[in-house]
Amino acid sequence: MVLILFGFWLLLEGRVDLEIALVGLALSGAIYLFAWRALGYQPKREWAYIRRLPALIRYVGWLIAEVFRSGWAVIRLIWSPRLVAQPRLTSFRTRLHSRSGRVVLANSITMTPGTITVDIRGDRFLVHCLDTDFSEGLGGGMEERIAKVEAPRKGEVDA
Numbered sequence: 001m002v003l004i005l006f007g008f009w010l011l012l013e014g015r016v017d018l019e020i021a022l023v024g025l026a027l028s029g030a031i032y033l034f035a036w037r038a039l040g041y042q043p044k045r046e047w048a049y050i051r052r053l054p055a056l057i058r059y060v061g062w063l064i065a066e067v068f069r070s071g072w073a074v075i076r077l078i079w080s081p082r083l084v085a086q087p088r089l090t091s092f093r094t095r096l097h098s099r100s101g102r103v104v105l106a107n108s109i110t111m112t113p114g115t116i117t118v119d120i121r122g123d124r125f126l127v128h129c130l131d132t133d134f135s136e137g138l139g140g141g142m143e144e145r146i147a148k149v150e151a152p153r154k155g156e157v158d159a
Contacts, residue, residue, distance in 0.1 A: 002028045055148040067112055074113040077131055090135040091126045101150040108142055
């Protein structure tokens, strides 16, 4: 955190000399100590977030690809005279344990065209699908990718 604060200081300052660097380091250290003592900042938590960052980046890239792929499927369904939409409500249970993980899963399902998360009750999701084919991939790959980004449960070792 000190390095990030110091880098931000240098970015805002616009020039670097010894005096500016020393003042920036002193202020960065003071802010770090304040955050640690008064705000309950924990460096372990920060490192846990940094370790999960590559999984988050992979998930966002995968989600963007899924949005385009399902968007193309919806376009084909709407424009093809041979294909007939068969809407359906389906439910499934999730293995995600944190509330934030479940919210990310619900929002990710809703972001992909052709599916809408209607309700969440505990670990059960109710999803409306524009076509029965769209219900095949619910939970599965998306849920596994979110689990890799999700914070570990209390008492578990962060891998």
